[in-house]
Amino acid sequence: MNGSYGDSTRSLKAVASETVPGEPIGPTPVPAAAYHLSADEDDALDSYGRRHNPTWRQMEAALARLEGATTALAFGSGMAAITSLLRVVAEPGTTLVVPADGYYQVRAYATEYLAPRGVSVVQAHSGQMCEAARDADVVLAETPANPGLDVVDLHRLSMLCRPRGAVLIVDNTTATPLGQQPLSLGADVVVASATKALAGHHDLLAGYVAGNRADILDRLERERLLAGPILGAFEAWLVLRGLATFGLRYERQCQNAAALALMLRSHPAVTTVRYPGLPDDPSHAVAAQQMRRFGGIVSVELADADAVHRLVDRSDLLVGATSFGGVHTSVDRRARWGDAVPAGFARISCGIEDTEDLLADIESALGGPGR
Structure with missing residues (x-):
C-alpha cells in the first residue's frame, strides 16, 4: 500500500477487493458454513469454519495493513484476543506484568486464572511499567491507559524487553492503528478490541491480535482453533464495513x-x-x-x-x-x-x-x- 496515503484512503484501501468485473465493489460476507473439500487431502483451507473463513482472511489482511504487521488473527472479542494470547505466551513459571490502571477485566483474568496456574502476576501503573518490566518474561502495556489516559513510553519499554527476550504486548484499543503504531516502536504483538473505534457502530463484538513474530502467531492460531474463541463471519463483515469509514x-x-x-x-x-x-x-x-x-x-x-x-x-x-x-x-x-x-x-x-x-x-x- 502506498505509504503516502492519508488515513481515510488507507482505511478504504485496506478493505478493498481486487477488481473483478461483475462483482460488488465492496466486501460481502462469506458464511462459515459447510465447505466443499478439495481432492487434495493436505489442503485444509476452508475445510471448517472454525479453522479458516474467507471473510476472516479479508478482515485480517486489512488489520495487518493498518497495524503494519505481517499477520493478524480475528477473535470473538477483545477479551478473547487478550486471554488467548496470554495463554500462549504466559506459561507456568513465567512472570507477567499487567496494567494496574488499564482495563480491569484483564487484571481479573490474570489474577483469577493465570496466577493459580503458576504464572507470577505483577500489576504496574503506567508510570512504573518500565521498572516492573526489568524482571518480567511477558509485559502487557495498555497505552493510553483506559480510563485514566496515562501514556507508556513504548520505545523505552521495548528497549528493556527486547535484550532480555521478554515478550512485549501492547493493547492498542484506545489509540487505534491510526493514532499509534506499537510494532514500529518495538512491540512484539499488538492486541485490540475491534468492538470500539474500528468497527465504530455500537453493533458488534470483535477483537484481534497482530504482529510479525510467526513463533507466537502460529501458536496463537492453533490456540484459536482448539479453544474456539472465534468471530462470526457476519461480524467480520461488519468490521470490514466499519473499517471503510x-x-x-x-x-x-x-x-x-x-x-x-x-x-x-x-x-x-x-x-x-x-x-x-x-x-x-x-x-x-x-x-x-x-x-x-x-x-x-x-x-x-x-x-x-x-x-x-x-x-x-x-x-x-x-x-x-x-x-x-x-x-x-x-x-x-x-x-x-x-x-x-x-x-x-x-x-x-x-x-x-x-x-x-x-x-x-x-x-x-x-x-x-x-x-
Missing part, C-alpha cells in the same frame, strides 16, 4: 476530543481533565513522540456520581454507555465498575457529532441546578 470517523472523534478537553479544562464544574493532546497533560511529552493522533477519549472528574448522571440526563447528545469509540458521544462513570477512581470520574468517548454542537450541548448540560 474508520479514517473519517476517527479524524472527527479526535477533533471533538481535543476541542472538548480545552473547553472542559476551564469549566467551573470540572475538577480535572485528562487528554494526552493537552500541552500541560502529564503524558503529553511522551504521547507527542509516539502518537500520530491523541485519540477520541477525554477523562474528567466532576463533583460526584450525581453530577455525572445529571450531565447525561440534561444532554441532548450524550448517551450513557460503557463501550466507547462509536459514532455517538458516550459517558461512562467508571467507579460503578470498580475502577480505582473518584466517584465523579467519567470517561467521555467523543463521537462524530459536529464539534460546535457537541461543545454547546455539554457546556449547557454542565450548568447549574434547574438547567
Whole structure:
C-alpha cells in the first residue's frame, strides 16, 4: 500500500477487493458454513469454519495493513484476543506484568486464572511499567491507559524487553492503528478490541491480535482453533464495513476530543481533565513522540456520581454507555465498575457529532441546578 496515503484512503484501501468485473465493489460476507473439500487431502483451507473463513482472511489482511504487521488473527472479542494470547505466551513459571490502571477485566483474568496456574502476576501503573518490566518474561502495556489516559513510553519499554527476550504486548484499543503504531516502536504483538473505534457502530463484538513474530502467531492460531474463541463471519463483515469509514470517523472523534478537553479544562464544574493532546497533560511529552493522533477519549472528574448522571440526563447528545469509540458521544462513570477512581470520574468517548454542537450541548448540560 502506498505509504503516502492519508488515513481515510488507507482505511478504504485496506478493505478493498481486487477488481473483478461483475462483482460488488465492496466486501460481502462469506458464511462459515459447510465447505466443499478439495481432492487434495493436505489442503485444509476452508475445510471448517472454525479453522479458516474467507471473510476472516479479508478482515485480517486489512488489520495487518493498518497495524503494519505481517499477520493478524480475528477473535470473538477483545477479551478473547487478550486471554488467548496470554495463554500462549504466559506459561507456568513465567512472570507477567499487567496494567494496574488499564482495563480491569484483564487484571481479573490474570489474577483469577493465570496466577493459580503458576504464572507470577505483577500489576504496574503506567508510570512504573518500565521498572516492573526489568524482571518480567511477558509485559502487557495498555497505552493510553483506559480510563485514566496515562501514556507508556513504548520505545523505552521495548528497549528493556527486547535484550532480555521478554515478550512485549501492547493493547492498542484506545489509540487505534491510526493514532499509534506499537510494532514500529518495538512491540512484539499488538492486541485490540475491534468492538470500539474500528468497527465504530455500537453493533458488534470483535477483537484481534497482530504482529510479525510467526513463533507466537502460529501458536496463537492453533490456540484459536482448539479453544474456539472465534468471530462470526457476519461480524467480520461488519468490521470490514466499519473499517471503510474508520479514517473519517476517527479524524472527527479526535477533533471533538481535543476541542472538548480545552473547553472542559476551564469549566467551573470540572475538577480535572485528562487528554494526552493537552500541552500541560502529564503524558503529553511522551504521547507527542509516539502518537500520530491523541485519540477520541477525554477523562474528567466532576463533583460526584450525581453530577455525572445529571450531565447525561440534561444532554441532548450524550448517551450513557460503557463501550466507547462509536459514532455517538458516550459517558461512562467508571467507579460503578470498580475502577480505582473518584466517584465523579467519567470517561467521555467523543463521537462524530459536529464539534460546535457537541461543545454547546455539554457546556449547557454542565450548568447549574434547574438547567
